[in-house]
Amino acid sequence: MRRTLPIFGVLAVLLVAIAVVNPVFVEPAGFLAFAKRAAPLVILAAGQYFVIVSGEFDLxxxxxxxxxxxxxxxxxxxxxxxxxxxxxxxxxxxxxxGLVNGVVTTLLKVPSFITTLGMMLVLSGAVFLWTGGAPRGALSQGFRAFGRGSLGPIPWSVLILLAVGAAAVALTRANFGRTLAATGDNERAAALSGVRVARARILAFMLSGLAATVAGILLGGFAGVSAQVGQGLEFQAITAVVLGGVALGGGRGSVVAAMGGALTLEALFTLLNLYGISGALEFTVQGVIIIAAVAVGALRLPLKLRPSA
Incomplete structure (x- = not known):
């Protein structure tokens, strides 16, 4: 609980600030529209949490x-x-x-930063080669219903977000979640205690890939077909996770706080847009958050673990 209070406190302040600027936001329809817009990023943050808490990255x-x-x-x-x-x-x-990312990282010993950066380039190049920069085809109405449809007044994307959140919390409270945290905290100690480190990390990457798929389905529903629909989302997801207090080195953090970080980031961007501040500032905000998170994490290291001058 203590891990989640700070980020949700910041979220509450931002939501109040949005409501002051845009009173319609406090109405159910306004808040549900915000949750619908935030759902893909929150789901991505949940998937990214499993990778980061295990001590890896997924770009x-x-x-x-x-x-x-x-x-x-x-x-x-x-x-x-x-x-x-x-x-x-x-x-x-x-x-x-996700399986390929996990296998290359764990069995071939390629750093996850390089592995997933390479996968990012492979996928981007393949999409461009296949489409020539102009995607063809169209999504069916049944496909788009997940992103733009609703069950009564509640959007399907919000219901899917709640289901993903419940599943993510259940996984973190199971042995799998504790195994991932132990792996990220001390890989060698975890292996000596019987943890199958490679399998745990491979599963984490697969969960991240699954989360990206769900996010893509939702974005395809209300954002349409575009060769840039996912551009920059990897950095937003990582920013959201570290904003939620998850240690970049792994071993510490809460998936609820990571998802709260995504909601907070979306609320911050919404507030900036309401004040007419350029969207380019979003990248600056993400950079500041990541640098600050790494700095705070370094300050929390026990003195004996810090490198000597």
């Missing part, structure tokens, strides 16, 4: 989101009957990308 999720949307539109091409088979294929593809 490929933004490109994977774009690939999922582009592939989905090309294969469905407006055919309603193809919706569910393509959705299943996209889920398998996201898991496969």
């Amino acid at each position: 490929s999720v933004g490109s994977l989101v774009t690939a999922e949307v582009v592939i989905g539109a090309r294969l469905i091409d407006g055919n309603e009957a193809a919706t569910w088979p393509v959705l299943a294929l996209l889920i398998v593809f996201g898991l496969l990308v």
Whole structure:
């Protein structure tokens, strides 16, 4: 609980500030629209949490989101009957990308920063090669319903977000979650205690790939088909996780706080937009948050673990 209070306190302040500028925000429809808009990033942050808490990074999720949307539109091409088979294929593809990231990182000993950066470039290049920079095809109405439809007054994206959040919390409270945290805290000690470190990290990358797939499905629903739909989302997801207090070196953090960090980041961007501040400042904000998080993490290291001058 103590890990989540600070970030949700900041979120509450930002939500109040938004409501002062835009009173419509406090109405149910206004708040649900905010939650609907934030859902893809919050889901991405949940997936990124599992990778970061294990001591790794996943820079490929933004490109994977774009690939999922582009592939989905090309294969469905407006055919309603193809919706569910393509959705299943996209889920398998996201898991496969996560599996490749995990295997290359853990078994081939390639640093995850390099592995996922390479995957980001591979996916971006493949999308451009396949589309020529102009995605073709169209998503069916059934596909788009996940991002733009609703069950009564509640958007499907919000319901999916709640389901993903509940699943993520359940995983962190199970042995798997404790195994990941132990791996990120001290890989050698975890291995000596019987933890299958490689398998845990591979599963973490697969969860990240699955989260990117779900986020892509939602974004395809209300943002449409674009070769830039996932651009920059990998950095937003990492920023959200560290904003939620998750240690970049792994071993410490809460998935609820990571998701709260994503909501806080979305609220901050919303407030900046309401004040007419340039969207380019978003990158500056993300950079400051990441640098500050690393600095705070370094200050928290026990004195005996700090390098000597």
